[in-house]
Amino acid sequence: MPMNTLPDLADLSLADIARLAAEKKLPPVADWNPAHCGDSDMRIAPDGSWFHQGAVITRPAMVRLFSTILRREKDGGYVLVTPVEKLDIIVDDAPFVAVEMKVGGEGIASRLAFRLNTDELVLADAEHPIRFEPRDDGPHPYLRVRDGLDALIVRSVYYDLAERVTEQAGVPGIWSCGAFFPVGNVA
Incomplete structure (x- = not known):
């Protein structure tokens, strides 16, 4: 049974992405x-x-x-x-790689959607949190995909995430789908 790849992430609305992610x-x-x-x-x-x-x-x-x-x-x-x-x-690290991100909204109203290297779509939210793991070569960002399986967020997408950092009660972090993800030291 052939598996069709998804259309370009830029061509999908965030509502389309949410629907596709929910339908998986x-x-x-x-x-x-x-x-x-x-x-x-x-x-x-x-x-x-x-x-x-x-x-x-x-x-x-x-x-x-x-x-x-x-x-x-x-x-x-x-x-x-x-x-x-x-x-x-x-x-070796994480089973998936988040290779692309689409953003909608600002601040607490932000919605971040990610395409994985497997063409799966994931919206960052309370069930799919973003976390940052400190390493000797700098922080490594991850997105929870499902049931203990994470995606490493590629460096280019990480830089896009870094531009979205805001503060909540003095803590730097990123909002998506009403959830706040502390980033720690991203410098």
């Missing part, structure tokens, strides 16, 4: 509890590239398909899961 139909991986079957020989690199047995997976439709059966386990590991098997997968 994902397999109920949280309900599947098969026996562990071993290792998938797969890895997700920090840039969002997927590898199988050391070779990059070049078909975007395959990556999108695998991303729908990805689950984070309670121990922090990642698995690909179906109703009959569960295989480990290595994730």
Whole structure:
């Protein structure tokens, strides 16, 4: 079954994005509890590239398909899961990458929509918070996608986020969909 990519984010209204994000139909991986079957020989690199047995997976439709059966386990590991098997997968940083952002509104009325490297759309809100993790090379911004799965926000989008920083009760942060996300030190 071919998976169609979405239209350009710039061509979608925020209402369109919200509708598409709400319509996403994902397999109920949280309900599947098969026996562990071993290792998938797969890895997700920090840039969002997927590898199988050391070779990059070049078909975007395959990556999108695998991303729908990805689950984070309670121990922090990642698995690909179906109703009959569960295989480990290595994730170097985050399983997704937020590659594009669309903004609507200002201040508390802001709405931030993100397109992931898998063409999934996510609105930053209370269920999909933005967080900043301090690292030696500067803060790394992440967006919660679903059920413990995050997207690393690419540097160019991070710079766009930094321009939206405002203060709430003396705390610097970013608003989206009525939720405030503290940024800490983004300099």
